[in-house]
Amino acid sequence: xxxxxxxxxxxxxxxxxxxxxxxxxxxxxxxxxxxxxxxxxxxxxxxxxxxxxxxxxxxxxxxxxxxxxxxxxxxxxxxxxxxxxxxxxxxxxxxxxxxxxxxxxxxxxxxxxxxxxxxxxxxxxxxxxxxxxxxxxxxxxxxxxxxxxxxxxxxxxxxxxxxxxxxxxxxxxxxxxxxxxxxxxxxxxxxxxxxxxxxxxxxxxxxxxxxxxxxxxxxxxxxxxxxxxxxxxxxxxxxxxxxxxxxxxxxxxxxxxxxxxxxxxxxxxxxxxxxxxxxxxxxxxxxxxxxxxxxxxxxxxxxxxxxxxxxxxxxxxxxxxxxxxxxxxxxxxxxxxxxxxxxxxxxxxxxxxxxxxxxxxxx
Amino acid sequence: xxxxxxxxxxxxxxxxxxxxxxxxxxxxxxxxxxxxxxxxxxxxxxxxxxxxxxxxxxxxxxxxxxxxxxxxxxxxxxxxxxxxxxxxxxxxxxxxxxxxxxxxxxxxxxxxxxxxxxxxxxxxxxxxxxxxxxxxxxxxxxxxxxxxxxxxxxxxxxxxxxxxxxxxxxxxxxxxxxxxxxxxxxxxxxxxxxxxxxxxxxxxxxxxxxxxxxxxxxxxxxxxxxxxxxxxxxxxxxxxxxxxxxxxxxxxxxxxxxxxxxxxxxxxxxxxxxxxxxxxxxxxxxxxxxxxxxxxxxxxxxxxxxxxxxxxxxxxxxxxxxxxxxxxxxxxxxxxxxxxxxxxxxxxxxxxxxxxxxxxxxxxxxxxxxxxxxxxxxxxxxxxxxxxxxxxxxxxxxxxxxxxxxxxxxxxx
Numbered sequence: 001x002x003x004x005x006x007x008x009x010x011x012x013x014x015x016x017x018x019x020x021x022x023x024x025x026x027x028x029x030x031x032x033x034x035x036x037x038x039x040x041x042x043x044x045x046x047x048x049x050x051x052x053x054x055x056x057x058x059x060x061x062x063x064x065x066x067x068x069x070x071x072x073x074x075x076x077x078x079x080x081x082x083x084x085x086x087x088x089x090x091x092x093x094x095x096x097x098x099x100x101x102x103x104x105x106x107x108x109x110x111x112x113x114x115x116x117x118x119x120x121x122x123x124x125x126x127x128x129x130x131x132x133x134x135x136x137x138x139x140x141x142x143x144x145x146x147x148x149x150x151x152x153x154x155x156x157x158x159x160x161x162x163x164x165x166x167x168x169x170x171x172x173x174x175x176x177x178x179x180x181x182x183x184x185x186x187x188x189x190x191x192x193x194x195x196x197x198x199x200x201x202x203x204x205x206x207x208x209x210x211x212x213x214x215x216x217x218x219x220x221x222x223x224x225x226x227x228x229x230x231x232x233x234x235x236x237x238x239x240x241x242x243x244x245x246x247x248x249x250x251x252x253x254x255x256x257x258x259x260x261x262x263x264x265x266x267x268x269x270x271x272x273x274x275x276x277x278x279x280x281x282x283x284x285x286x287x288x289x290x291x292x293x294x295x296x297x298x299x300x301x302x303x304x305x306x307x308x309x310x311x312x313x314x315x316x317x318x319x320x321x322x323x324x325x326x327x328x329x330x331x332x333x334x335x336x337x338x339x340x341x342x343x344x345x346x347x348x349x350x351x352x353x354x355x356x357x358x359x360x361x362x363x
Numbered sequence: 364x365x366x367x368x369x370x371x372x373x374x375x376x377x378x379x380x381x382x383x384x385x386x387x388x389x390x391x392x393x394x395x396x397x398x399x400x401x402x403x404x405x406x407x408x409x410x411x412x413x414x415x416x417x418x419x420x421x422x423x424x425x426x427x428x429x430x431x432x433x434x435x436x437x438x439x440x441x442x443x444x445x446x447x448x449x450x451x452x453x454x455x456x457x458x459x460x461x462x463x464x465x466x467x468x469x470x471x472x473x474x475x476x477x478x479x480x481x482x483x484x485x486x487x488x489x490x491x492x493x494x495x496x497x498x499x500x501x502x503x504x505x506x507x508x509x510x511x512x513x514x515x516x517x518x519x520x521x522x523x524x525x526x527x528x529x530x531x532x533x534x535x536x537x538x539x540x541x542x543x544x545x546x547x548x549x550x551x552x553x554x555x556x557x558x559x560x561x562x563x564x565x566x567x568x569x570x571x572x573x574x575x576x577x578x579x580x581x582x583x584x585x586x587x588x589x590x591x592x593x594x595x596x597x598x599x600x601x602x603x604x605x606x607x608x609x610x611x612x613x614x615x616x617x618x619x620x621x622x623x624x625x626x627x628x629x630x631x632x633x634x635x636x637x638x639x640x641x642x643x644x645x646x647x648x649x650x651x652x653x654x655x656x657x658x659x660x661x662x663x664x665x666x667x668x669x670x671x672x673x674x675x676x677x678x679x680x681x682x683x684x685x686x687x688x689x690x691x692x693x694x695x696x697x698x699x700x701x702x703x704x705x706x707x708x709x710x711x712x713x714x715x716x717x718x719x720x721x722x723x724x725x726x727x728x729x730x731x732x733x734x735x736x737x738x739x740x741x742x743x744x745x746x747x748x749x750x751x752x753x754x755x756x757x758x759x760x761x762x763x764x765x766x767x768x769x770x771x772x773x774x775x776x
Binding site for chain 1: 753
């Protein structure tokens with residue numbers, strides 16, 4: 001029995017392992033192809049990160065992980081929410097504007113801003129959910145469109161109502177009393193681990209409880225695996241689609257908040273885009289499992305942070321990491337498929353041989 | 364007699380709206396009317412139309428790439444990544460071998476992106492959207508990295524750009540060009556509008572634009588008029604049935620996705636060689652997605668996606684031009700919406716007529732109550748339009764029946 005379990009465990013790890021090997025290989029080949037030294041690159045990448053980078057890795061992990069959970073909620077339901085990018089953009093802008101306006105002071109301001117961010121993210125995702133259920137519009141297409149609309153809409157709003165400073169523009173700075181900075185593990189110049197990174201922990205644990213311990217989570221997983229079976233057991237598919245889409249958007253709304261209240265203080269040039277796509281990649285890498293995604297988020301944050309050291313030691317530009325990340329995602333989904341086919345064949349053979357011996361025994 | 368007469372009236376409407384030729388005549392008349400009423404000649408001046416053609420071509424190529432892939436049943440969200448690869452390929456090869464080598468290089472790089480997508484989706488049966496998202500990541504990363512690694516050593520190059528490339532030659536047809544220019548300058552109703560289109564098409568038009576339009580015609584012919592195209596489309600409608608008829612579905616899907624990638628790559632190449640004078644980072648600006656939108660807007664048909672790409676290209680070009688033209692565009696949109704509402708009323712589709720009528724009236728009110736439109740709103744137009752078209756017309760859009768579904772050899776049983 002333990003042998004079977006061990007083998008299953010080994011197979012679950014096989015696909016990510018293959019993916020990492022493939023992405024390392026491809027990266028090495030690309031670096032060698034343009035005439036740089038792969039050895040220098042990998043030794044720079046796997047050098048011990050400086051304190052400053054360690055802090056950076058933790059902060060980035062938190063944001064990427066939150067985005068990954070947002071993507072995973074959709075995936076587990078069989079929905080593809082490409083719109084995380086737009087949802088957290090709208091939410092970040094709304095939260096930054098509200099907190100900057102300082103209608104209320106202190107920590108209450110932060111709490112209400114968080115709720116606003118979730119509501120805006122959920123609403124923006126809800127548009128796609130409602131279009132899907134009432135008009136049959138694929139959520140993939142509608143969220144891509146909503147991403148683009150969000151970018152121009154926020155661009156317009158911040159240009160119109162923001163504070164212009166030289167060439168840049170940002171929303172009103174949040175008052176010091178409403179900032180949630182965090183704690184300093186090393187020296188002050190190495191930066192802070194933002195307090196709101198705790199959101200990632202809450203979201204991760206919440207996601208696990210939701211999936212495994214609640215009726216809604218069961219319905220969600222059931223709908224994701226078989227719409228018809230879920231429907232037969234009394235789940236309203238239209239309602240599930242809208243709710244899970246909004247839930248996904250609500251979580252997406254939280255993505256950038258640690259940075260907003262921890263350091264940035266306003267929506268402007270310090271805004272970090274692309275976290276939504278990284279989140280989708282990490283969700284795929286981690287198979288939409290809370291722990292798997294944590295591994296993926298740490299890996300991606302580590303790669304991004306470490307790549308910043310490249311400019312000093314080597315002639316390899318940091319954007320090589322984007323190739324590594326992209327190849328890792330493609331390789332992992334291919335590897336999962338290959339492993340799945342291989343396992344099906346293996347199981348079939350086991351069953352066939354067992355049946356064979358059974359009939360022999362009978363005879 | 365009277366019965367026949369009343370029956371011929373909806374017949375006329377139906378005939379006018381079925382035929383592309385008449386429809387475009389009506390379109391030109393409306394545009395001309397709006398131009399004269401609002402007194403904004405820039406609405407369809409030769410300059411505007413030239414800019415619109417340049418903005419249309421990359422979108423058109425992406426849309427055409429999407430058409431090839433989806434007609435064979437593979438959804439290609441990776442168009443954006445393949446386009447980005449195309450911009451880099453165009454710059455690299457144009458630097459070494461001139462503009463046409465650049466175009467081929469753009470196609471080659473896009474083809475590599477297409478190959479990745481084909482291997483993942485066709486051979487390994489990975490979810491098409493997942494693979495597409497990964498290809499967009501890889502495409503953006505690869506182009507950025509290769510540019511940073513190679514272009515700084517080149518003349519006119521830097522880590523984020525490579526400028527000073529020779530564009531493909533521009534073509535002017537002497538006699539027609541001058542005559543059309545003459546007529547266009549008079550700003551007559553209808554005649555001058557047609558003349559400025561003719562002038563834009565015959566004066567200083569990039570030869571690559573002509574290639575792009577030719578590729579649309581060739582694609583339409585290949586996909587709908589040859590047995591190769593029929594087999595390719597059968598893979599997108601019902602691969603199992605195609606398999607039982609002896610079609611090598613994998614091969615056709617591979618060809619379709621490779622062509623798709625190459626076309627998207629050429630679209631990227633157009634951006635680097637014609638739209639601007641070289642490669643610059645994040646040059647595509649989501650045009651791959653707009654291309655996808657144009658294809659859906661065009662109901663997975665070549666004529667439709669051409670109309671979609673022209674619409675989006677036109678709005679894309681307007682934001683760089685006179686803001687008055689954008690404001691006048693509101694009236695145009697309002698009139699178009701009200702026209703569609705009237706059409707639906709004739710066809711007795713009351714709900715659709717009411718929705719269109721209300722939206723049209725709202726846009727009309729917007730036109731009458733304001734003096735200008737923020738530029739950002741024109742940027743948004745393609746996306747909002749697509750959402751509207753999808754939301755209001757999703758029932759009438761028909762994508763290939765097996766689009767996006769996984770297929771494995773031998774599943775026909």
